Amino acid sequence: MSSSPQAPPHAVTVDADTRPSLTVLSGFWPAATLAVARTLLAADPSLLLVRHDLSGIRQGVVRRVVRCGVGIIEDEQVELRHGCASCTLREDVLPTLVRFTRSHPGQDLVLMLPEVVEPEAVAAACAHCLVDGAPITDLIRIDSYVTVLDAEHLLDGLASTDDLTTLGIHAADDDHRALADVVVRQIEYADTLVLWGQSRDGAFDTSRMAVLLQRMAPWATHLRVDDPVDAGTLTRQLRHTHRHRSGTPGTLARGLQGYTLGAHEPEPDCGVVSAVLRARRPFHPQRLHDVLEEVNAEVIRSRGHLWLASQPDTVVAWEFAGGGLTMGSLGHWLVSLPADRWEHVEDQRRLAAALEWDPYYGDRHQHLVFIGLDLDPVELHRALAGCLLTDAELADGEDTWRSYPDPFAGCFPLGAEELTDTDTDTDTEGAQRA
Template sequence: MSSSPQAPAHVATADADTRPSLTVLSGFWPTTTFAVARTLLAADPSLLLVRHDLTGIRDGVVRRVVRSGTGIIEDERTNLRHGCISCTLREDVLPTLVRLARHNPGQDLVLMLPEVVEPEAVAAACTYCLVDGAPITDLIRVDSYVTVLDAEHLLDALASTDDLTTLGIQAADDDNRALADVVVRQIEYADTLVLWGQSREGAFDTSRLTVLLERMAPWAAHFRVDDDLVDADALTRQLRHTDRHRPEIPGVLARGLQGYSLGAHEPEADCGVVSTVFRARCPFHPQRLHDVLEDVNAEMIRSRGHFWLASQPDTVVAWEFAGGGLAMGSLGHWLVSLPEDRWEHVCDQRRLAAALEWDPYYGDRHQHLVFIGLDVDPVALHRTLAGCLLTDAELADGEEAWRRYPDPFAGCFPLGTEDLAEPDTDTDTDTEGAQPA
């Protein structure tokens, strides 16, 4: 079967698929990402590499460079109707890929993303945006999403509290993303991760980065490349024609709701890295949870998942922590809170995952959080979070009593009728705003 739901029906098997493959390279360090791209070009000079320079994007101008292993083919500037990443994807990136596929049959493509672009945005554009009335997957097979990490700077980036605006590299005037948020999303959406080079702190720290990446994205294929000795043919075999991309698998915030792995439970430290999963059925008390948010994330590099509050029992609440900042937002309704006639609007995978773990009292409501950090005490963490759950006496009071609890998060996770179908993974509600005045 085709790797894309938008592929034409006549494409039946991978062997019969004659579409050129597309490898998408992302990474926050352009020099390192370009080093991987050049290596792929060295192994296959016919490969076409597409890059976009977003330096002038806020003025509505982007620069597009297309090259093969023998040199530059195109170097052009394009004016956009609006200076934003989504416009760049719709108006230039996707049309360029389609044009190259049509004019260069048999030549595969590599798309190298600018450092501030998240691969999930590209995947969404490939799925939903049409070029000449058709999805690009009619002509191109998306093979894999590869994220390249610089071993020398990765840990600093994950711990950074800087935002893109402070660094002067924001993609739009309202682009308030944090550096760490961009890096973790590049890591977590990828199906393939390449750790390039070595940590400046030595071999142990490089090994620790390897373990950290395996804990952050246990679903990805992992490779480490010594930048002093690169085997272009070996790297090509590892990164191209792998068919690793699975468009049906959702982004990280919806993974757990659809029954996919959200993280690895590895409470024993490996090179100091601990990954622990907290799961529970009963709800959190809103005030007790609010009081420990700073403590539970104090030693964390990354935490993510979803949970439910006793005071807001209809809402799936997303949890995202990176770079010292915790963000929460609505992922829509729990299925148990929906009328059954609305379940048909929910994807089959979500309904199947809910059915497998359905509880006669709680329905599909549950806590599912993953914490990843250095030298973390998982026992203390679990004890703290368990202390935020409702006690037996509080559970006995029932849902109507829970809804009347004083709630520091009141109004932070609104649910509208438009949320009754698929989850909204836009989690911009910072917990700063959820704190009581």
């Protein structure tokens, strides 16, 4: 029997892509994120670090600082556009990256995002915004989105009920995001997570934070880093990894497109439990509304999409963090769309629907993930299963379901046209936060 040819022991893999590599660092605790950035600079002095300082934003001042391992190359004030930090960054970051790629050919870059910026927004800008008439990916290869979490403060951030406005760190006057929402979105979009340092409560609690991150983002590569740091090792773990996949959907749309939404780990690991609910019958709207507080009482993070019997055309998004539940529309179920509009839906979603298509229900289903400490998965499942329609209710049919008393009526409007940008989990139409 012949065997497949193998490369000789001395062979090396050569990356034919000659574009400089970009690593994007995010994290809500800038001391930890900056420590990672400085470690990468220490290992490679030619690396270019681009960061924006928002400490003076309330006075209308944003500073752009670019440095390499031997010192600061540029330190300039950037005009605050439209009173909005996000607008300013969107209009300044990409041209800055392109400019330094051209002025420093062959040198890789690290972009360190301000603590309130979500990496998915940067990824969207890189995908859709042009610089000099061309996407930046013509010049730069986006290698990885890395989120750095401070082990000492992570749980406090995830459990926080504060919003950015209350804390005085909002990116614009209309920025009403919750702190916990920012942290979970930084975690869930990343392809690499770095847990930095140690919990103040000791080694067990640090391990618990590591398990919690594994449950929140089972699709990511996970690293634990503590002083002293080996700069060479960390560089090999974080740079030139090719981990970023530009086509991967946002968290809430993952399940619709057949990607992993969460891991079902009902047995506690360091007290962390992750429970997945999947079902092929709809929720009764009133019964679901009555248990919202109960099912999230011990939850740190829950997410996914669901099917309400009273609104059978609508994919309802669900995400909980920081004590608040947000629900909104993710558009139509495919079964409710005429065939000539399916061509406007992502190929991956159509494929995922076809694999689990039900002759009666079509692609409609429940897919929710709950993650928490000391969570009782049996009680959680019992509470949610009790909200599903009974056999007798199913037999009544869809016309009867639509007439159910619905506390969610009017909360999830569907536009005249199908929403096709279901790769984002931050702009659900008609979102309601409880």
